[in-house]
Amino acid sequence: MGTQSTFFGPVKYAILPQVLADEELxxxxxxxxMGTFVxxxxxxxxxxxxxxxxxxxxxxxxxxxxxxxxxYVAARQVPPTGDRSEARAVPLRPVQETWQLMVxxxxxxxxxxxxxxxxxxxxxxxxxxxxxxxxxxxxxxxxETVVTLLLSTFIVGISAGAMLCERLTRHQISLVPxxxxxxx
Numbered sequence: 001m002g003t004q005s006t007f008f009g010p011v012k013y014a015i016l017p018q019v020l021a022d023e024e025l026x027x028x029x030x031x032x033x034m035g036t037f038v039x040x041x042x043x044x045x046x047x048x049x050x051x052x053x054x055x056x057x058x059x060x061x062x063x064x065x066x067x068x069x070x071x072y073v074a075a076r077q078v079p080p081t082g083d084r085s086e087a088r089a090v091p092l093r094p095v096q097e098t099w100q101l102m103v104x105x106x107x108x109x110x111x112x113x114x115x116x117x118x119x120x121x122x123x124x125x126x127x128x129x130x131x132x133x134x135x136x137x138x139x140x141x142x143x144e145t146v147v148t149l150l151l152s153t154f155i156v157g158i159s160a161g162a163m164l165c166e167r168l169t170r171h172q173i174s175l176v177p178x179x180x181x182x183x184x
Contacts, residue, residue: 001064004071012036018081026166033162041155043067044129045148128154 012032020028050059091097105112129151136146 001068004068008071008075015078015081026169027163030162030165034159037155037158037162041151044151048144048148125158 013029016025016028016032046063047060050056050063053059102112102115105115132150132154133144133147136142136150140146
């Protein structure tokens with residue numbers, strides 16, 4: 001599933017400029033982001049439910065396999081967009097390639113700040129997500145239902161924010177996280 005997400009994650013955003021008009025890109029990005037987070041929430045809830053069964057490991061393995069197959073089938077349904085670039089070999093050097101991308105991003109400070117902001121967002125999201133069960137148990141004296149409520153609230157907030165981006169940016173592509181902010 002991790003490998004599938006690694007390949008599918010960037011592609012789901014890269015295809016948007018090929019299938020949407022410029023004024024639809026922010027909204028399309030918001031919908032894709034919202035769908036991603038709703039899928040994360042549902043996966044987390046289902047995983048929590050599966051852990052309550054005696055056959056948790058086997059059920060989880062089957063669920064992961066089923067989701068991988070469904071993901072593959074869904075990906076095959078995406079219509080071809082045509083080859084818009086020359087074929088290039090992708091070198092298997094993740095550290096060097098990541099460093100090179102950061103060097104390219106650093107040439108444009110606003111792009112670098114956007115990359116860092118997105119990275120910080122994902123880091124904090126992962127940190128909060130892993131702490132929800134402990135926080136619910138020790139601070140809120142709750143059980144799995146409280147964790148599910150926290151996760152649901154978290155995901156609804158992120159999804160609403162993703163959808164509000166279109167309204168806040170007035171359908172304009174922008175690296176500015178908040179319109180009118182000092183980086184304009």
